[in-house]
Amino acid sequence: MSNAQAHNLTGDITLNGGEETPISVVDAENVHFRRQSVTGSVKLINPEYVFSCQRPTEQTVQPGETETTVSGSIEDIYVAHDGVDGTVVIDGAQDVYIEPNAITGDIEIVGEEQLFYNQLTDSPYGYDAYDAHGLGWKRSVSVSDPKHGVSVTGGRSTAEITDVTTDIELIVSGWDNTIDITGRTATVTIYLLGSQNTVTTSPYIDIEIDTRAGVENTIEQEPVPASDIIDTTREEAYAGHLLGRDTVTFQEPATDKDYCPNCGANASAVVTRRQEDAFFVTNSPIYRFDAGGSSYECENCSLNAGPEVRLSEEERKQVLG
Numbered sequence: 001m002s003n004a005q006a007h008n009l010t011g012d013i014t015l016n017g018g019e020e021t022p023i024s025v026v027d028a029e030n031v032h033f034r035r036q037s038v039t040g041s042v043k044l045i046n047p048e049y050v051f052s053c054q055r056p057t058e059q060t061v062q063p064g065e066t067e068t069t070v071s072g073s074i075e076d077i078y079v080a081h082d083g084v085d086g087t088v089v090i091d092g093a094q095d096v097y098i099e100p101n102a103i104t105g106d107i108e109i110v111g112e113e114q115l116f117y118n119q120l121t122d123s124p125y126g127y128d129a130y131d132a133h134g135l136g137w138k139r140s141v142s143v144s145d146p147k148h149g150v151s152v153t154g155g156r157s158t159a160e161i162t163d164v165t166t167d168i169e170l171i172v173s174g175w176d177n178t179i180d181i182t183g184r185t186a187t188v189t190i191y192l193l194g195s196q197n198t199v200t201t202s203p204y205i206d207i208e209i210d211t212r213a214g215v216e217n218t219i220e221q222e223p224v225p226a227s228d229i230i231d232t233t234r235e236e237a238y239a240g241h242l243l244g245r246d247t248v249t250f251q252e253p254a255t256d257k258d259y260c261p262n263c264g265a266n267a268s269a270v271v272t273r274r275q276e277d278a279f280f281v282t283n284s285p286i287y288r289f290d291a292g293g294s295s296y297e298c299e300n301c302s303l304n305a306g307p308e309v310r311l312s313e314e315e316r317k318q319v320l321g
């Protein structure tokens with residue numbers, strides 16, 4: 001073809017549309033196919049690792065004569081939303097990431113070292129519905145009170161997602177990304193592709209993993225702190241007892257218990273409820289008539305357990321006027 005284009009490029013590249021197809025990408029390090037990025041088919045030749053939410057098809061992809069060649073010292077190549085209309089051939093990439101519903105046509109993979117594939121259970125919202133997208137290398141994205149979802153595509157990036165009170169989605173695609181989520185009474189549906197990514201949520205978030213394809217990824221939830229179960233500390237119970245006998249009730253963490261003696265559940269926040277009948281002088285018991293027994297409760301059986309003990313930033317503002 002006389003009008004075929006050849007680009008010799010260095011560094012990170014984004015295919016945003018506008019290139020004539022078929023496109024041939026030679027020797028990229030990492031290739032990221034984002035959601036709804038290719039209207040057409042993709043052929044991967046000798047990639048090392050492929051992380052995919054889409055199953056490779058049995059069909060042979062025959063691209064025809066290349067119109068655009070992209071080569072050089074390419075590090076990451078991002079195929080944007082609506083980035084390619086036609087066929088793409090990726091020859092000799094290291095890692096290839098195929099996000100949910102990225103490619104409308106066939107995906108043929110030839111000679112891969114390893115394929116990590118996990119079928120999508122439910123499709124995520126459309127690209128445009130998302131509240132924020134993190135894209136690239138060592139990027140950071142910060143979102144408060146998201147309504148639909150957040151995506152992180154790339155490597156060594158971070159996302160801080162705070163005040164989550166509505167069910168949202170999270171797409172993580174790449175290597176060594178770190179995502180922190182805080183909120184309450186909401187479900188986060190996770191689509192995870194790649195390696196060494198970490199997603200951590202606060203307590204009171206339900207985690208639903210739709211897709212998990214890769215190695216050494218971590219999805220974990222911080223435990224409910226004992227302080228959430230305690231409504232009166234020992235100090236609070238003693239306060240105001242200047243002189244005289246009284247009975248006080250308070251709770252303390254039972255740090256020696258990893259299960260709850262009351263309900264039997266494995267629990268991270270077991271507390272013991274104590275009652276003391278004592279003679280007080282200036283907020284200290286100097287004689288205990290009856291130290292009382294202990295009873296236990298935890299985040300599973302305590303009436304105190306639950307997200308309502310924490311107010312969101314918005315609610316705090318309302319309460320404080």
Ligand SMILES: [Zn+2]
Nearest residue numbers: 260263298301
């Ligand atoms: Zn319990």
